[in-house]
Amino acid sequence: MNKNIVVIGAGTMGNGIAHTFAQTGFKVNLVDVSQDALDRGVKTITTNLDRIIAKGNLTEDEKAQTLANITTFTALEDAVKGADLIVEAATENIDLKLKIFQQMDAAAPADCILATNTSSISITKIASVTSRPEKVIGMHFMNPVPIMKLVEIIKGYSTSKETFDAIYEMSKVLGKVPVEVNDYPGFVANRILMPMINEAIYSLYEGVAGVEEIDTVMKLGMAHPMGPLQLADFIGLDVCLSIMNVLYDGFKNPKYAPCPLLVNMVTAKKMGVKSGEGFYDYSESKKAEKISKQFAK
Numbered sequence: 001m002n003k004n005i006v007v008i009g010a011g012t013m014g015n016g017i018a019h020t021f022a023q024t025g026f027k028v029n030l031v032d033v034s035q036d037a038l039d040r041g042v043k044t045i046t047t048n049l050d051r052i053i054a055k056g057n058l059t060e061d062e063k064a065q066t067l068a069n070i071t072t073f074t075a076l077e078d079a080v081k082g083a084d085l086i087v088e089a090a091t092e093n094i095d096l097k098l099k100i101f102q103q104m105d106a107a108a109p110a111d112c113i114l115a116t117n118t119s120s121i122s123i124t125k126i127a128s129v130t131s132r133p134e135k136v137i138g139m140h141f142m143n144p145v146p147i148m149k150l151v152e153i154i155k156g157y158s159t160s161k162e163t164f165d166a167i168y169e170m171s172k173v174l175g176k177v178p179v180e181v182n183d184y185p186g187f188v189a190n191r192i193l194m195p196m197i198n199e200a201i202y203s204l205y206e207g208v209a210g211v212e213e214i215d216t217v218m219k220l221g222m223a224h225p226m227g228p229l230q231l232a233d234f235i236g237l238d239v240c241l242s243i244m245n246v247l248y249d250g251f252k253n254p255k256y257a258p259c260p261l262l263v264n265m266v267t268a269k270k271m272g273v274k275s276g277e278g279f280y281d282y283s284e285s286k287k288a289e290k291i292s293k294q295f296a297k
């Protein structure tokens, strides 16, 4: 079983992945180009561990051990020297990922498995820039990682059975449910989810119904915990657009064309929660308005 884990990227997904490995007992080197992102990542992990303690599912000692299992780095080369498994969770940008995989391939031990948490970029393409395509695989965790059970395990064209089996078993050790998937655009999760979100945006664009009405139909009618437009805001509208473009480019089928309203919103920098506005308003003034309304009651 792999023991020394490296996670590249300390953002939303990277800190959740590092948390999950560290809490299971693995030593984790967490790497980010930004010291601020590393500091924020460790802070988020600490807050999330406190939440688990509050629910009675973790002790203070286990929290201390989990945090002690994590070491932070800004230099990838230093972090990957003794690695058995690297999980890359840096920004979703193909050129960046290809560069990181070349760096990882040059600096990591020859038997180290190189996994990526990409939402949509071809595993086969990423593997093609390394000298070990049989050891490259997709390990697609869901957000928030410490809570969500699913991991899509994506086999690139050259991924070996040995690599697949190791990552499948590792996911189970982490308490997750692995699902075997082949390397085609969007894999399974985003191939099904993103066209649904895109169709919800088309319904709004064509005036079929309003934002809250569309979300209410899906929440109350289909028992979805969150409506598709609100979910898009949480994922980030730029991320939704980039995944639709991967599906459209990959299949050359017009059914995957991103809705013009989605394109316009991203161009106008309305990215959802992270920019303060998407289909809903998350700005400080709106939050303040909500709070003062609560006080008025």
Ligand SMILES: NC(=O)c1ccc[n+]([C@@H]2O[C@H](COP(=O)([O-])OP(=O)(O)OC[C@H]3O[C@@H](n4cnc5c(N)ncnc54)[C@H](O)[C@@H]3O)[C@@H](O)[C@H]2O)c1
Pocket: 008, 009, 010, 011, 012, 013, 014, 031, 032, 033, 034, 037, 088, 089, 090, 091, 092, 093, 096, 100, 117, 118, 119, 120, 140, 141, 142, 143, 235
């Ligand atoms: N956010 C989600 O819901 C979600 C779900 C599943 C998969 N993903 C995938 O996970 C990956 C990360 O997404 P995220 O939402 O955590 O992004 P994020 O923007 O929150 O974090 C990305 C981090 O990568 C760092 N980074 C950039 N270049 C780097 C480099 N060269 N070396 C090391 N770190 C670098 C950034 O500083 C940032 O901290 C993407 O591939 C994304 O598609 C995201």
